[in-house]
Amino acid sequence: xxxxxxxxxxxxxxxxxxxxxxxxxxxxxxxxxxxxxxxxxxxxxxxxxxxxxxxxxxxxxxxxxxxxxxxxxxxxxxxxxxxxxxxxxxxxxxxxxxxxxxxxxxxxxxxxxxxxxxxxxxxxxxxxxxxxxxxxxxxxxxxxxxxxxxxxxxxxxxxxxxxxxxxxxxxxxxxxxxxxxxxxxxxxxxxxxxxxxxxxxxxxxxxxxxxxxxxxxxxxxxxxxxxxxxxxxxxxxxxxxxxxxxxxxxxxxxxxxxxxxxxxxxxxxxxxxxxxxxxxxxxxxxxxxxxxxxxxxxxxxxxxxxxxxxxxxxxxxxxxxxxxxxxxxxxxxxxxxxxxxxxxxxxxxxxxxxxxxxxxxxxxxxxxxxxxxxxxxxxxxxxxxxxxxx
Numbered sequence: 069x070x071x072x073x074x075x076x077x078x079x080x081x082x083x084x085x086x087x088x089x090x091x092x093x094x095x096x097x098x099x100x101x102x103x104x105x106x107x108x109x110x111x112x113x114x115x116x117x118x119x120x121x122x123x124x125x126x127x128x129x130x131x132x133x134x135x136x137x138x139x140x141x142x143x144x145x146x147x148x149x150x151x152x153x154x155x156x157x158x159x160x161x162x163x164x165x166x167x168x169x170x171x172x173x174x175x176x177x178x179x180x181x182x183x184x185x186x187x188x189x190x191x192x193x194x195x196x197x198x199x200x201x202x203x204x205x206x207x208x209x210x211x212x213x214x215x216x217x218x219x220x221x222x223x224x225x226x227x228x229x230x231x232x233x234x235x236x237x238x239x240x241x242x243x244x245x246x247x248x249x250x251x252x253x254x255x256x257x258x259x260x261x262x263x264x265x266x267x268x269x270x271x272x273x274x275x276x277x278x279x280x281x282x283x284x285x286x287x288x289x290x291x292x293x294x295x296x297x298x299x300x301x302x303x304x305x306x307x308x309x310x311x312x313x314x315x316x317x318x319x320x321x322x323x324x325x326x327x328x329x330x331x332x333x334x335x336x337x338x339x340x341x342x343x344x345x346x347x348x349x350x351x352x353x354x355x356x357x358x359x360x361x362x363x364x365x366x367x368x369x370x371x372x373x374x375x376x377x378x379x380x381x382x383x384x385x386x387x388x389x390x391x392x393x394x395x396x397x398x399x400x401x402x403x404x405x406x407x408x409x410x411x412x413x414x415x416x417x418x419x420x421x422x423x424x425x426x427x428x429x430x431x432x433x434x435x436x437x438x439x440x441x442x443x444x445x446x447x448x449x450x451x452x453x454x455x456x457x458x
Contacts, residue, residue, distance in 0.1 A: 072413060075405045076105040077177075078141065078150045080134045080165050081157035083109035083119045085252045088179060089156040092206070093123075095397035096154065102405050105150055106141060108134050134165050138172040151408050152177055152202070158262040159270070163188040166203075170195045175202040175408045177401065181274050182430030184264030186438055189431035193457035196427045202411060203427040204404035207278045209335060210425065211396035213370045213383045214356040218283045218339070218346050220376040221358065227341030230284055233312070233320035234338040237276040242267075242306050242326040245299050260303055267304035269295065269440045272335075273324035274433045278425065279337055280322070281432070283348075286314040288436065288452040291322075295444035298327050310440060313449075354390060381420040400424050431456035 077096065082089015089109070096102045106129035109119035113132040120130030131137035141149045152175035155165050163183040166176050170192070182205055183189045196203045209215065221227065246254040256262040257271055264270055281287065290313040295305040306327045312320035325331070335350035347357040354370040368375065371387030382399045385391060403424045410417040435454045443450040 074103045075151045076103050077152045078106035079154045080108050083115050092156050096401045098398035099402050138168050142172045158256045159184050159264050160262050170199050170201045177204045189434040190457050193427050202408050205425040205430045207425045208397040210282045211399035212353050213379045217379045228343030230318045230341050232340040233280050235276045235280040236323040237272045237335045238325045238328040238331040240329045240331040243329045265441050266437050268306050268324050268326050269308050270437050277436045289313050290449045292449045293440040293443040378420045428456045
C-alpha cells in the first residue's frame with residue numbers, strides 16, 4: 069500500500085544513554101514514510117530538550133511529561149498532530165503511557181514486554197478494543213524475511229506434523245555484577261521495580277516464546293521452568309530453561325540466558341516435523357535451512373524470486389546484500405504505520421501490512437513471563453491455557 073503522506077509520531081523515552089530508543093528511531097526512519105515530530109525523551113525536562121535539539125525537533129514539541137504531550141498533541145490540527153506514539157521506556161512505564169495515549173485517541177507502538185502485570189496487559193487489550201486503536205508490539209525478530217518464509221513453509225505443511233520446537237536465546241553481557249558499575253541498561257533491567265517480575269525471561273525469553281509461536285502457530289499448553297540467578301546480589305533471574313508442551317502434541321525446549329559467556333545475541337530456532345525440519349539463526353539471518361530424512365538439505369536465501377510474497381514484501385534489497393536487525397525492526401514500524409495510515413485515510417491496509425505483533429500478542433507474552441516465574445518457584449508444571457481479551 070502506498071501512503072498519501074508521511075505519518076508523524078512522537079517518542080516517549082530514548083534520551084541520553086538509551087540503546088533501544090535510537091534503534092526505534094532508525095527503524096522508523098528507514099523507509100522514509102514516518103517522521104519524528106515530538107517527544108518526551110527523559111524524565112528530566114532538561115535532558116529531554118537536549119535530545120530534542122540533537123534530533124532537530126521544534127522545541128515547542130519537546131514536552132516535559134508524556135501527560136502534557138498527550139494533552140497538547142490531541143489539540144493540534146489534523147495536519148500537525150502525531151498519528152501514533154512510540155514507547156521506549158523501561159518496562160514499568162509502558163502501561164501508564166500506553167493507557168494515556170490510547171484514551172487520548174492515538175495509536176501506539178510499544179517495546180516489549182508490554183506491561184509488568186497481566187492485569188495491566190488485559191486492561192490494554194480492553195482499551196484497544198474500546199477506542200479502536202492500532203497497537204503494535206516490537207517483537208522485531210519476527211520482522212526478518214526468512215522468519216516469514218519459515219512460517220509459510222509450516223503453514224503449507226512442508227514439515228508435516230510438528231513434533232518438536234527448540235528455541236534458544238543466549239547472551240553473555242550480564243555474566244558479572246554489571247549493575248553494580250552504574251551501567252544504565254543493566255541497572256534498570258535488573259531492578260524489579262523497573263523491569264518487573266523477571267530479568268532474563270522478561271527481557272529476551274519472551275522474544276524466544278513469540279518467535280516460536282509466530283513461526284509454528286502453536287500455543288503452549290503447559291510449561292516447566294527452571295530459572296536461576298547465578299550472579300550474587302542480583303535480584304532477578306539471569307538464566308532460564310523451560311520444557312514446553314504445545315497444543316497438538318508437540319514438545320519443546322526454550323532456553324534463555326544472559327550469563328552465557330562469549331555469546332552476543334544468539335537467537336535461534338529449530339522446528340522438527342514428521343516430514344522435514346527447519347533452522348534459522350538471527351546472527352546469520354538471510355538463510356533458512358530445510359532438512360529432509362531422504363534428500364539433500366535445501367537452503368532458502370533472502371532476496372530471491374522463489375520466496376513467498378509476504379517475504380518479498382518485507383525485503384528491501386536483492387539477494388547477496390545483507391539485511392539485518394534494523395531492517396527487521398523497520399518492517400514492524402512500516403507495516404504498523406501503513407495500517408495506521410489506512411485507518412486515518414479511511415482505506416484498507418495492504419495485504420501484508422497488518423503483519424505485526426498486536427496487543428493480544430503482548431498479553432500472551434506477559435502471561436508467559438509470569439507463568440515461567442510461577443513454575444520455577446513451585447518446581448512443577450503449570451497450565452498455560454490463556455486467551456486475552458479481544
